[in-house]
Amino acid sequence: MKRADIVTLDKRHVWHPYTAMETYIAQTDPMVVVRAEGPYLYDADGRRYLDANGSWWVSTLGHRHPRLVKALVEQASALAHVSLAGITHEPAARLAEELVAIAPGAERAGLPTDQRLSRVFYSDNGSTAVEVAIKMAAQYWAQNGRPQRTRFITLSGAFHGETVGATSVGGVPLFREVFGPLLFDVVHVPSPAEEGGWERAFAAVERTLREQGDTVAGVILEPVLQGAAGMQLYSPAFVKAVREATRAVDTFLIADEVFTGLGRTGARFAVDLADVVPDLLCLAKALSGGLLPFGATLATERVFSGFLGAKDRALYYGHSYCGNPLGSAVAREVLAVYRDEDVLGQVARKSIRVKAAFERMASTVPGLVRPRALGMVGAVDLGGGGYLSHGGWRVYEAARRRGLYLRPLGDTVYIAPALNIPDEALDELLHGVEASLREVAGS
Ligand SMILES: *Cc1c(COP(=O)(O)O)cnc(C)c1O
Numbered sequence: 014m015k016r017a018d019i020v021t022l023d024k025r026h027v028w029h030p031y032t033a034m035e036t037y038i039a040q041t042d043p044m045v046v047v048r049a050e051g052p053y054l055y056d057a058d059g060r061r062y063l064d065a066n067g068s069w070w071v072s073t074l075g076h077r078h079p080r081l082v083k084a085l086v087e088q089a090s091a092l093a094h095v096s097l098a099g100i101t102h103e104p105a106a107r108l109a110e111e112l113v114a115i116a117p118g119a120e121r122a123g124l125p126t127d128q129r130l131s132r133v134f135y136s137d138n139g140s141t142a143v144e145v146a147i148k149m150a151a152q153y154w155a156q157n158g159r160p161q162r163t164r165f166i167t168l169s170g171a172f173h174g175e176t177v178g179a180t181s182v183g184g185v186p187l188f189r190e191v192f193g194p195l196l197f198d199v200v201h202v203p204s205p206a207e208e209g210g211w212e213r214a215f216a217a218v219e220r221t222l223r224e225q226g227d228t229v230a231g232v233i234l235e236p237v238l239q240g241a242a243g244m245q246l247y248s249p250a251f252v253k254a255v256r257e258a259t260r261a262v263d264t265f266l267i268a269d270e271v272f273t274g275l276g277r278t279g280a281r282f283a284v285d286l287a288d289v290v291p292d293l294l295c296l297a298k299a300l301s302g303g304l305l306p307f308g309a310t311l312a313t314e315r316v317f318s319g320f321l322g323a324k325d326r327a328l329y330y331g332h333s334y335c336g337n338p339l340g341s342a343v344a345r346e347v348l349a350v351y352r353d354e355d356v357l358g359q360v361a362r363k364s365i366r367v368k369a370a371f372e373r374m375a376s377t378v379p380g381l382v383r384p385r386a387l388g389m390v391g392a393v394d395l396g397g398g399g400y401l402s403h404g405g406w407r408v409y410e411a412a413r414r415r416g417l418y419l420r421p422l423g424d425t426v427y428i429a430p431a432l433n434i435p436d437e438a439l440d441e442l443l444h445g446v447e448a449s450l451r452e453v454a455g456s
Contacts, residue, residue, distance in 0.1 A: 016045050016057035044418070049076035052434045052442075054418060063442050065412070065419040065428045070240065070272050072303030074350055075431040081302045081346050088342035097135065097336040104341030108309075109133040111348050116311055117268075117282050118290035127315035130294055134310045134328075135336035139271030139297035140174025142308035143233075146267045146293040147178050148330055149312060150231040153265075153319040156326050159227070162264065163197075166221055166232040168214065169204040172241030173233065173269050182233050185241060200225070206245035214247075215254045222262045231265035231292070236283035237387070240272040243425035244392035246385050249287035256289040265292040265316070271308075275299040275351065276432050279360050279388035292316055302347040307340030360388050360432050363439055367391040367428070370443040378450045389434075391443075392427035393450070404453070411449040419446060426450060 024038050037043075045057040052075055054062045067073055074081065092102060109132075113119065116130035134145050147165065154162035167173075171184035181196040183189055184204070189196060200221050205211035222229060236252045239245040252268075259266045268291035273283035277299065280286045284294070294311040301307035320328050334340075350356065368386035375384035375393050384393045395404035405421025412419035419426065426449075430442060 019045050019057070044413075051075040051077075052431050052438045060416065062413070062416050062418045063430075063438060063445065065417055065430055065442060065446070067429055067431050068303055070277075070429050071298045071301075073275060073277070073299040073432045074302045074347065074356070075433055076303060078302060078350060080350055081304055081343050084342050084346035085304055085339055088339050092338045094334065094337055094339070096333070098331065102336075102338050102341075104338045104345060105135065105336040108341045108345050108348075111345060112296075112309060112311060115281060115348070116294065117284045121290070124290065127318070128290060128292075128313055130290065130311040131314045132312045132317040134312065135341075136308040136310065137332050137334045137337070137340075138174075138306045138308050139269075139295065140176045140179045141332060142271060142295035142297050142310045143173045143179045143182070143267075143269055144176050145308075145310040145330060146233070146269075146295050146312075147182065147230075149293060149310070149316055149320075149328060150265045150267065152328060153316055154230050157319045161228055162230040164200060164225075164228050165230055165267075166200045166202060166218055168234055168239070169201055170206065170239050170242030170245060171204075171233070171235060171269075172239065173235075174271070200229070204239060204242065204245065205247035205251040206239055206242070211248045211251035211254075215251055215258075218255055219258050222258050222264070226262035226264060229262070229264050231267050232259055233267040233269060235269050236273060236289075237286055238273050238278055238283060238390065240429075241422065243394070243422045244385065244390055244427045244429075246387050249283075249289075252284060252287035252289050256287070256291070267291060267293045267295070269295045271295055271297045275347070276357050276360050277388050277390060277429065279357070279364055281357060300347065301340050301343050302350075304343050305337075305340055306334075307337065307344055309344075354433060356432050363432075363434070363436070364388050366439065366443065370447065374447050374450055378447065378454050380454050381450065389432050390427065390429050391446075392425055395424045395426065395450075395453075407453045408449050411452045412445060415445045415449060417442065417445040417449065419449065 046054050047057050048055040054064050112133050113131050118124050136142055136145055165182050167182045169184045173179040173182050180189055202217035203214045205214040232255055237249055256266055268284050270282050274296045292313050297308035320326055371384040371386050371391040371393055375381045381393045404424045405426055408426050409419055
């Protein structure tokens with residue numbers, strides 16, 4: 014099919030995510046991608062683009078990593094799908110064992126059994142991985158003597174996904190305001206990434222737990238890096254302090270590592286930077302290497318035990334595709350590639366260059382503020398315009414002309430490329446970002 018025909022059909026019928034459709038239909042000439050390989054996207058005009066955000070943060074091993082494709086094809090030829098209700102299969106069972114073996118705290122001697130992340134509940138994406146954690150926490154307290162514990166503490170700027178539950182614990186006003194009447198009650202505390210520092214945010218958490226801990230089912234956070242808020246970084250000391258405070262009143266800590274999990278920050282999990290073991294850990298995105306939707310929620314043995322006993326104590330929850338054999342097989346191969354290609358080691362080496370490049374840009378390109386970087390994330394702001402500002406989109410256009418797909422978060426220009434991006438491609442990316450920023454700054 015010709016490029017123009019695809020665009021015509023698209024504009025007639027496809028409703029795009031996070032897109033003002035009137036403007037899109039009238040003005041946008043979308044990229045029509047026909048192929049993707051490693052860090053690159055190829056469009057219908059034969060142009061090549063560096064994928065600066067790993068296709069919304071999922072493609073951490075590059076597009077179509079040969080080993081992942083092979084694992085997918087082999088699994089598809091044997092068992093593509095079966096429900097996980099009263100049935101099990103090797104990929105789901107083995108993946109669960111492998112996730113538990115690398116989970117935060119797995120190697121910590123002396124960690125009590127009930128605090129170990131030893132159980133894996135599968136779902137199909139990041140939002141559902143969070144939804145599962147919310148329901149587990151709420152139901153745990155409902156049937157284990159603390160039914161008044163129904164509220165969650167969440168951070169300003171938090172992003173936990175798109176379902177109504179995940180939106181309820183979100184903290185980006187633009188994404189929640191219109192649904193206000195539908196959302197459940199949460200306690201918002203300042204983000205530890207805001208001015209005032211993590212201590213101010215922690216004081217709010219601590220006070221809420223001390224005064225209202227009887228009503229709090231858990232604290233949910235994106236450890237160390239709030240992605241959708243605009244790549245906001247904060248100190249691991251906050252995560253550690255929240256862990257201690259939740260233990261003091263015996264409530265749950267939910268770590269949403271849908272974005273940070275599996276190496277994005279340089280550590281295997283961002284909670285590892287704080288040496289913290291949460292009660293619930295949400296994974297998706299990198300877990301299936303950008304091949305297909307897949308999610309998992311890890312729970313401690315204690316949380317799991319709270320659902321044993323009579324039938325009405327079970328978690329009545331499950332998606333059609335949970336534990337899907339294709340996703341499970343690919344996720345196992347993702348973990349194997351991480352081991353065999355020393356992906357965390359690669360991040361450690363490359364992250365130094367990402368950080369240096371963003372610092373250099375901020376000091377040489379006029380108008381840039383707050384350069385920041387951690388692991389394979391680098392970001393800088395064009396003033397303080399926020400999510401609906403246009404500056405980032407002007408950089409996006411400049412970058413696109415240079416063969417870079419650099420979708421901004423409002424006025425935040427950032428990269429979150431494949432963790433195994435080859436060195437030459439990383440150089441090309443960093444130079445392209447700098448040149449695009451310079452072009453917009455100078456116009
Ligand atoms: C992307 C994201 C989600 C939602 O994941 P989906 O797979 O898009 O539903 C949840 N939490 C965080 C931290 C994310 O970055």
